[in-house]
Amino acid sequence: MTSLGLVGLRGGCGVSSLVAGLGQALHALGQRVLLVDLCPENLLRLHGNLPFADEGGWARSLLDQRLWADSLWQLREGLCLLPYGRLAAAEQGQLERFLLGTPEFWSTRRAELAAHFDWLLFDMPQRLAGHAAAGPLDLALRVLEADAACHALLQGWTGEGESLLLNRFDPTRALQRDLRLLWQQSLGSRLVPQCVHADEALAEALANKLPVGLYAPHSLAAQDLNSLAVWCLAARARQTAAPRGVSA
Incomplete structure (x- = not known):
């Protein structure tokens, strides 16, 4: 199982x-x-058409001393969601x-899930180090936008082992073109070559409680x-094929 x-x-x-x-695209x-929501905002559930009023999730179950797996929802066969609660x-x-x-x-629970899933995707918080401690990840993507704030934050960014993914890219804007x-x-290669363009369909998909690929x-x-x-898939294949101790 690959963790991302x-x-x-x-x-x-x-x-x-x-x-x-991305989870829906991999499923396709x-x-x-x-999909696992590690963020207290508990918003990932909305993309799975789960009622926001429902308090259930792995975090809620953990504090209530109930089985965390009982909070797992199947959105499609082979596509599941574990909300935060x-x-x-x-x-x-x-x-x-x-x-x-x-x-x-999470390392313990990932081992329990490995027989059932090929990919485990974590929606991770920026802060709250304990919440973000998903264990060693096979792939890590740091998401940014082409604006001055992200450019300033990049000056102090080290991000060992992370790749950068550009989201909401609008090629009609000169500043965004220049920053990209x-x-x-x-x-160089730390910037994922595939960006995600600015698209109203993303906002509409959330309003319709679906991943954009389904909406x-x-x-x-x-x-x-x-x-x-x-x-x-290609990045994971390169990692798997690389000799031990050699970076892919």
């Missing part, structure tokens, strides 16, 4: 929509996919302390995510 984590370079980069869309390529602020702090003290939490060219030159399969964003899924 997506997290924003800053807030508001559209990570949850990308997790849902014949992969068994589980609804927690009060004090409960989020309680869970953060538990996860910081139990770094093997600059990043291509300065970041608007012929949209530009859906096609971008299909290409990104192929890139992920």
